[in-house]
Every structure is written in C-alpha cells, then in structure tokens.
Amino acid sequence: MNDDIPVQTSSSGLTDPVAFTLFMRNYQDMVFTTAVRLTGDAPTAEDIAQEVFMKAHAHFGMLQASPAAGGWLKTVTTNLALNHLTRYRNRWRLFSELRRADSDGGDSPPEAEFAAPEELFSGLDAAERRECVGRALAQLPTAQRVPLVLYHFEELSCDEIAGQLGVSLAKVKTDIYRARAALAKLLRRGGPGRETFPG
Amino acid sequence: MAPLPPNHEKLERFIHEVLCDLPLRRAPHTLERRVLAALEQRARLSWWRQGFTHWPRPARASFLVSAVAAAGLVTAPGWLTPSTVIAPLADVASHLGWLTTARDLLDTFAATTGIVGQAIPPLWLYGALGVVAALYAALFGLGAAAYRTLTTMR
Numbered sequence: 001m002n003d004d005i006p007v008q009t010s011s012s013g014l015t016d017p018v019a020f021t022l023f024m025r026n027y028q029d030m031v032f033t034t035a036v037r038l039t040g041d042a043p044t045a046e047d048i049a050q051e052v053f054m055k056a057h058a059h060f061g062m063l064q065a066s067p068a069a070g071g072w073l074k075t076v077t078t079n080l081a082l083n084h085l086t087r088y089r090n091r092w093r094l095f096s097e098l099r100r101a102d103s104d105g106g107d108s109p110p111e112a113e114f115a116a117p118e119e120l121f122s123g124l125d126a127a128e129r130r131e132c133v134g135r136a137l138a139q140l141p142t143a144q145r146v147p148l149v150l151y152h153f154e155e156l157s158c159d160e161i162a163g164q165l166g167v168s169l170a171k172v173k174t175d176i177y178r179a180r181a182a183l184a185k186l187l188r189r190g191g192p193g194r195e196t197f198p199g
Numbered sequence: 200m201a202p203l204p205p206n207h208e209k210l211e212r213f214i215h216e217v218l219c220d221l222p223l224r225r226a227p228h229t230l231e232r233r234v235l236a237a238l239e240q241r242a243r244l245s246w247w248r249q250g251f252t253h254w255p256r257p258a259r260a261s262f263l264v265s266a267v268a269a270a271g272l273v274t275a276p277g278w279l280t281p282s283t284v285i286a287p288l289a290d291v292a293s294h295l296g297w298l299t300t301a302r303d304l305l306d307t308f309a310a311t312t313g314i315v316g317q318a319i320p321p322l323w324l325y326g327a328l329g330v331v332a333a334l335y336a337a338l339f340g341l342g343a344a345a346y347r348t349l350t351t352m353r
Contacts, residue, residue: 017235021231021235024231024234025231028226028230028231029223029224029225029226030223031226032224032225032226032227032230033223033224033226036224042227046226046227046229046230046233049226049230050230050233050234050237053230053234054234054237054238054241057234057238129220130220130221130222133217133218133220133221134221134224137218137221148214148218152214152215152218152219153218177207177210180210180211180214181210183214183217184210184213184214187217
C-alpha cells in the first residue's frame with residue numbers, strides 16, 4: 001500500500017478525510033487488482049477503482065466499521081468493470097466481432113496442452129513466475145478472461161457467471177475451458193516440459 | 200451435470216493453482232490523489248450540478264411538480280375535449296380578425312399540400328424511399344470498411 005504518501009488531512013468535502021484515506025489504502029490494491037484482472041488494462045482499471053471509491057465515499061458511514069466492506073468493494077468493482085466491458089462490447093461488437101467470429105473455430109473445446117507446473121516454471125523464481133502468469137492472463141481475449149477471472153478469483157459458479165454476463169451456461173463453460181487451455185498454451189511457450197490433454 | 204473428464208479436471212486444478220498464486224497488484228500512486236481530488240471537486244459543485252439525490256428537498260419537490268405539469272401539457276391534446284378548448288378559443292378568435300385570416304391561410308396550405316401529395320405517383324415515392332435506403336446502406340458499409348481497414352493497419 002502507498003505508505004510513502006502522507007495521509008491527506010485537508011477538508012476535501014469529506015466528513016473524516018483521514019479515516020477515508022486510510023480506508024482507501026487498506027483496499028485500493030484489492031480493488032485495483034480486481035478491476036485490472038477483469039479489464040486487462042491498467043488505466044481503465046484505475047478509472048474504475050476511482051469510481052468505486054467515489055461510491056464508497058457516499059456510503060462511508062455504513063462501510064467504515066463494517067466487516068463486509070471488502071466484499072462490498074469487490075462486488076461494486078466487479079459490476080463496474082463488467083458494465084464497462086459490456087458498454088465497450090456493445091459499441092464495437094458489430095465491427096470487431098465479425099472478424100473474430102471467422103477465426104473462432106467450432107463449439108468443441110480445443111485440445112489442451114500444458115506442462116506440469118514444476119517443469120513449466122523451472123529456472124524461474126517466484127516473482128518471474130508470477131509476472132509470466134500475469135502477462136499471460138492479460139493476453140487472453142476479453143471473452144475468455146472475464147469468465148476465467150470470475151470463476152477462479154471471484155469464485156462464482158458457472159450459473160452465476162452466466163447470469164452476470166447474460167450468456168448461456170454452455171457458453172460460459174466453453175469459454176472458461178478455452179481460457180484455461182489458452183492460458184496453459186501461453187505459459188507453455190516459456191517452459192520445457194509438456195503434456196497433451198485432448199478435450 | 201456431467202462430471203468433467205479427468206484431463207479437464209487436471210487442467211482446472213493446474214490453472215487454479217497458478218492463478219491463486221498471483222499476488223495483488225499494487226494500485227498506482229496516482230489513485231489516491233485522483234479520488235481525493237474528485238471528491239473535493241464534487242464537494243465544490245453546486246447542488247443542481249450534482250445527482251438528483253443530492254438536491255435539497257424543496258428543489259426536488261419543485262422539480263417533480265414541474266415535471267408533472269410539463270407531462271400534463273404534453274399529453275393535453277389526448278385528454279382535453281374540443282368543448283373545453285375550442286369553444287373558448289373560438290370566442291377569443293372572434294375578437295381577433297387576423298387569427299381568422301391566419302387560419303384560412305393554413306387551411307389553403309394544407310389543402311395544396313394534400314393535392315400535390317396525391318398527384319405524385321406511388322411508384323415515385325417507393326423509388327425515393329429505395330434510394331434513401333440504398334444510400335444509407337452504402338454509407339454504413341463504407342463506415343464498416345473504413346473501420347476494419349483502420350483497425351487492421353494498427
């Protein structure tokens with residue numbers, strides 16, 4: 001957390017600016033991480049995080065002492081990120097998804113190839129390994145990354161994801177499977193070990 | 200729900216382990232400053248530039264009353280009967296001769312427009328509609344082609 005910056009004490013329209021700044025410092029990494037994992041774009045995630053804390057400020061009286069504040073922030077972040085992605089998708093779907101549909105392949109899940117973790121990341125230290133995974137996650141197409149993040153990080157069920165995204169359960173399952181396979185493939189590029197797991 | 204094949208389960212476990220090992224990303228240093236600046240800016244905004252829920256109660260009440268009145272005016276032709284409107288208007292018009300002249304002019308204009316409209320063959324009208332639709336489609340296609348070309352070049 002940003003402990004190197006002094007806590008702001010100016011009025012800034014806050015009832016208790018110090019308390020709110022401390023609250024923000026406690027949660028900003030979690031909020032930003034959730035947003036960046038969903039959107040795959042740091043500047044967009046920062047905009048979303050700002051909006052989340054603006055909303056949090058409006059409900060600060062309720063959130064300040066609540067043990068559920070983290071959950072509230074996570075839910076709001078997820079919803080705002082999904083709203084952003086939906087707006088963006090609707091705006092460009094007509095043109096940008098025409099081309100993707102051509103190269104998307106069939107409905108059957110692809111063959112998954114991946115190496116065992118210990119072989120895949122051999123020669124990499126923990127920090128390098130995490131960076132490699134983070135980079136690979138950001139490279140996934142939005143349609144695959146979003147359900148994958150909601151499933152593995154937010155721990156939503158496939159039914160809940162289908163409800164959130166307004167798509168069928170079958171599509172969610174296929175997209176998650178494709179995302180895992182694509183992620184494994186991206187990670188494999190850097191690793192020597194390989195296993196093949198036909199779908 | 201059918202159980203996943205063993206290899207799918209293995210892939211799921213593998214990806215779950217890899218992803219759960221990721222730490223939180225550090226938020227940019229600018230975030231805190233941005234939020235506080237935005238809050239300060241919002242606090243400086245006049246009440247009418249803030250959201251409706253932030254308006255003072257009398258302002259909200261006046262707005263609702265005005266909105267209802269405006270809605271009433273807009274829908275007035277639907278619920279006002281001729282006897283409630285036309286009779287008083289005719290009474291007023293009888294004192295204003297120029298209103299009668301204006302009405303006659305409007306009647307003549309409407310009649311002329313009607314005659315001209317009937318004189319145009321329907322085929323011409325359909326043709327014009329077709330041309331408009333074709334131009335619209337051409338412009339739309341041109342926009343799509345330009346977008347795809349530009350995004351491919353990027």
